[in-house]
Amino acid sequence: MRTTINRLGVRTATAVAALALVANAAWALTPFQVQDIRVEGLQRVEPGTIFASLPLRVGDEYNDDKGAAAIRALFALGLFKDVRLEAAGNVLVVVVEERPTIADVDFAGTKEFDKDTLKKAMRDVGLTEGRPFDKALADRAEQELKRQYINRSLYGAEVVTTVTPIERNRVNLTFTVTEGEPAKIREIRIAGNHAFSESTLKGLFDQDTGGWLSWYTKSDRYSRAKLNADLETLRSYYLARGYLEFRIDSTQVAISPDKQDISITVNVTEGPSYVVSGVKLEGNYLDRDDEFKSLVTIRPGEPYNADRVTETTKAFSDHFGNFGFAFARVEAVPEIDRENNRVALVLRAEPARRAYVRRIQVSGNNRTRDEVIRREFRQFEASWYDGDKIKLSRDRVDRLGYFTDVNVETQEVPGAPDQVDLVVGVQEKPTGSLQLGAGFSSAEKVSLSFGIKQENVFGSGNYLGLDVNTSKYRRTLVLSTTDPYFTQDGVSRTLDVYYRTAKPYEDQGGNYQLVTAGGSVRFGVPFSETDTVFFGGGAEQTKIKAGTNIPAAYLSYAEKFGRTSVAVPLTIGWSRDDRDSALAPNSGRYQRLNSEWSIGGDARYVRANYQYQQYVPLTKQFTLAFNGEVGVGKGMNGRPFPVFKNFYSGGLGSVRGFDQGTLGPRDVTGASLGGPKKVTLNAELIAPFPGAGNDRTLRWFAFVDAGNVYGENEKWDFGDLRASAGLGLSWISPLGPLRLAFAQPVRKFAGDRIQKLQFQIGTSF
Missing domain, CATH: 3.10.20.310 (membrane protein fhac)
Incomplete structure (x- = not known):
């Protein structure tokens, strides 16, 4: 590493020698009674700063010890590069030369790091506009900058610091970086293993020698922190398989002379299996x-x-x-x-001693009200310490989604061995979002979306959101608000107002529409810590707008019962979710049951839908996932089930390999109508994408799907199930979860519409 310093920097570098000379000069003064103190050489520093720091006052006797102490005190301020003491009669003259002030800090050639982030880091260490320039501090900043590049595997990075004097005793500070190419892991070796193959053990590591996707995963970039994590994974692997005395003897990390290749060797001793x-x-x-x-x-x-x-x-x-x-x-x-x-x-x-919880304290919630956190606690003050209730309380606070980190610490109460305090520490995250986006899918074509949401309005824990989505087939406008503690017992209340337009996925080239407008209120009652039951009601109006190529079934329904139908549905549902992740689950179970019963208006029906998902971790990398969904609807009061409430199947989200929404009954025009009965079965084997290491945001999957839709007068006939198998790609992209699937129908019937390649953003299964 090189450092270029202008003439001013050279003078600064001799500060230590100057201090010794100044001290000698100060000691050479003959002791005298100080009648006045005068300061010379000040430009920006206030004289009061000098007088406050001097250990001498008017009337004191000056001697060598006091002079040396005065010089040390003034240098300790960090504001001066030269200080000396002189005597003019009985007047003590303090002559100072101020350090230059930093006018600007800039970076050149930095591509790996954001420039604003680097400037903020410099401000944190004291290198910022308006502060005195400190050469030693600049050197430390330079070393820290290079260390950060080493953490990114850029071992060949060079940093040159340039200090440029400008007018009024100021300097511009520039860090010029030549980043070079990142060093890549070319070899990983494990020596001393006998019970397990080297390839098996290296497969446990998140770091590897790279693949064709390493530009995305950066798994071939060396990081000491990642290597330590991989070594812990290796140790855990052996200790979980009987090797009680397993140890890692040494780890050698070698870098090539050109600083481009890294070789890692891990030496282990397995010991016997117990x-x-x-x-x-x-x-x-x-x-x-x-x-x-x-x-x-x-x-x-x-x-x-x-x-x-x-x-x-x-x-x-x-x-x-x-x-x-x-x-x-x-x-x-x-x-x-x-x-x-x-x-x-x-x-x-x-067990030691039994303890009571004296007090529960909340910290870190600058915006969220204390009561929002406290009402999630199941451990109460002045009650016995209960580990299960404390863990449950911590999990409930974390599930609010308002915080990046939640921890509960137990602190002993001084002088009270049978009492403890609980300190709940949270780190808040932004809970409001403004989303503008566009998406494209093989079924929906171009869709635009706009959303504004605030999950924690004014720190109250309430939700307020507006969603607007538009696509070729479905358009939605929804205004929603939720009060999670509508009652003190934790009963939630959700209000929705919506306006939707839709038509079947089948592209008939027509301009007919189903227009639904309505509102609803829904309450969520926690029956246990893991189960919530939802119930509510609403009112909605559906219009069948005629247009070209309108399916005959819609036209027939409109002629018999009118183009406008009003429904007053009561809703009831239940949910339970213990998956480890909502976006990329590896274990756990998810269940939901939604049902509605229209008790008033023109449209009378009942409709229910149940979904079950199970994720089974086979290994650290492989997951087996199952999904099952059953829907059923029935018309009431002698009327058929409304065609605009039908279920649809086919395509992503149901049975892949078939055109979106085309399974089930058709009318005389050949248009897909959906139906009041639906069954869907899916199984997936999920694994990391080749070359992506253990990155769970990019995975591939093999799948088998089966399902169908049945008409109101049709029986459940599993001999009519359509089925497909294929491969797919799942990527949690910046636009949302993206899934791409290539499916081959393995069970199809005449007239089925096939679409082997399908993709969509924001779907599951």
Whole structure:
């Protein structure tokens, strides 16, 4: 690394030597009684700053010690590059030369980092406009800048600092960066492994030697933090498979002379594989030994598994917490029999003392009101400490979606060994959004969207949103507001006002429309911590607007019952969601049930839809996913089920490989009508995309789909199910979740419309 300094910088570099000379000059003065103090050389610094820092006052006797202390005090201010003391009779003259002031800090050649971000970082360390220039501080900033480039695998980056003097004792500071090419991981080797192949172990790493998608994933860029995480993954892999004494002996990271290639070698010692011979409990278990034994997941006769040991000790600690023992100590002590490669585990527990929660404090919520957080807590003040309730409370606050981080710390109360305080720390995130976007799908063609949402209006926890979506077939305008605590018991209330236009996905070239306008109110009642039941009601009006190529079924319905239909539907639903992610789930289950019953108006019907999703993690990389959906509707009061309430199937979101919305009954014109009965079954095997490492935002999947739609007078005939199989791509893109699927129908009938390649943004399954 080079540093270019102009004449001013050279003078600054001799500050230490100048200090010694000045000190000698000061000590050479003959002691005298100070009658006055005069300061010379000031340009921007106030004289009061000098007088406040001097250890001398008028009337004091000047001597060498006081002179040296005065010089040290003035240099410590960091405002001067030269200070000396002179005597004019009995007048002490303080002569200073101010440091130049920074006029501007700029960066050149920085492509890897945003320039504004770098300027902010410089401000944080004191290098900013209006501050005195400090050469040592600039050198440290230069080193830190290069270190940041090293973290991005840009080992060949060069940083040159240029200090340019300008008028009025100011300088411009410029960091010129030559970034160069990033160093790539060319080789990863694991030495000392015998039980598992090197390829298997390297497959656990997030870092790799790259693939054709490395430009996107950057998985071949070396990072010490990522390597440490990979080594922990490697250690956990062995410890979960019986290798109790596994250790990583050393890690060598070598870089080529041209700083472009990196080689990583990990040396390991596996040790023998141990089998658990038994599990014993020692200590005080509150006379609840059987309860604690039921929490043990360690099984004798199976290989030692560190994950199960940790899981068991944590379960013990949490269970102690349920009885108020916040400081319980649980330790798993292995008794190793190396001759027989067996290990017995002794679980020792000491519950210590029982504790009450004295106070719950909330911090970090600059915008969100305290009550919004407190009302989610199930642990109360002045109650026994309950670990389950505290964890549940923390999870409920996190699920609000208003915070990037939520943590609960337990603090002992000084002088009160049986009391604790809970400190709830949150980090708020912006909860308002303004969205403008455009999308394209093989079925909907071009669609535009606009949305303005505020999930935490004025910090009250209420939701307010406006959504506008337009496409070739469906257009929507929705105004919605939700009060999650409409009552103190946590009953939510949602108000919706909507206006929708739609027509079947079949492109007939016609201009007919179904226009629906209405409003609804819905309440959500929490029946348990994981289950919510929704119920409500509304009113809506649907118009069948005639146009060219209107399907005969719509025309027939309009002639019999009128072009305008009014419905007064009551709604009831239920949901449960414990997936680990809503966008890229790897485990968990999602269920929802929605139903509506129109009890008034022209359109009388009942309609229900149930969906079940299950995600099963096979390995760290592979996930098996299942989806099932059943919909059913029926007309009431002697009327048929309204055609504008029909279900549709075919295409993304149902049975891929068939044209969107074309399965099921057709009218005499050949138009797809949908129907009041629907069944959909999907299975997917999800894996990281080749070359993308373990990146879950970009994955491919193999799938099998089956499903169909049935008319009101048709029986459920699973012999008529359509089925397909194929491959797809899932990408959580900046525009939203994108899914691309290529499907081959494996069960089809005459007249079915096939569309093998389909894609869409914002769908699932």
